Amino acid sequence: YLSFSLCMLEFISQTGLYEKLPFTLSLTPLTSPEEFSNWEETVLYLKRLAEAIFRLKEEKNSDEMNLVIQKVERLVEENLEKELNITLLAEKLYFNACYLSRIFKMVKGVTLSDYITERKMSRAKQLLTESDCKVQKIGERLGYSSPANFIRSFKKYYGVTPNEYRRMYYLVK
Numbered sequence: 001y002l003s004f005s006l007c008m009l010e011f012i013s014q015t016g017l018y019e020k021l022p023f024t025l026s027l028t029p030l031t032s033p034e035e036f037s038n039w040e041e042t043v044l045y046l047k048r049l050a051e052a053i054f055r056l057k058e059e060k061n062s063d064e065m066n067l068v069i070q071k072v073e074r075l076v077e078e079n080l081e082k083e084l085n086i087t088l089l090a091e092k093l094y095f096n097a098c099y100l101s102r103i104f105k106m107v108k109g110v111t112l113s114d115y116i117t118e119r120k121m122s123r124a125k126q127l128l129t130e131s132d133c134k135v136q137k138i139g140e141r142l143g144y145s146s147p148a149n150f151i152r153s154f155k156k157y158y159g160v161t162p163n164e165y166r167r168m169y170y171l172v173k
Contacts, residue, residue, distance in 0.1 A: 005030040
């Protein structure tokens with residue numbers, strides 16, 4: 001029992017759960033097997049300990065993923081007007097692009113490429129209504145390789161071309 005207890009304590013210490021776990025379950029029984037009157041009590045305690053560890057580890061992983069997602073969102077906002085894609089974001093954050101995409105989708109419920117497109121289209125709308133920049137310049141500014149690509153993306157996203165959107169905006173205004 002003590003060998004197993006030492007392994008558990010080492011794992012708890014290495015994973016940084018030592019501070020949080022005692023609020024969930026006492027760790028004293030790990031070093032004091034005499035606290036148990038029989039093996040059933042021992043096994044029940046170890047089962048509760050394992051459940052608490054898994055729950056806290058899951059919370060810690062969730063917190064870490066949320067921090068990564070916040071960094072991704074900040075990088076997207078800061079780089080909307082530069083070349084921007086999943087591979088570049090992953091490189092900046094030292095992640096594998098597929099893994100980054102997967103956790104983004106899991107946390108946000110939308111793919112990372114769809115999120116980037118949404119942010120670019122939102123910025124395009126802002127530029128169309130708050131500036132007199134030509135559509136071509138707005139597309140270039142947002143990293144589109146050609147005006148046709150920008151216009152096609154905008155129309156696919158909003159159902160109207162950038163010029164039509166701008167005209168409709170000023171008619172309503």
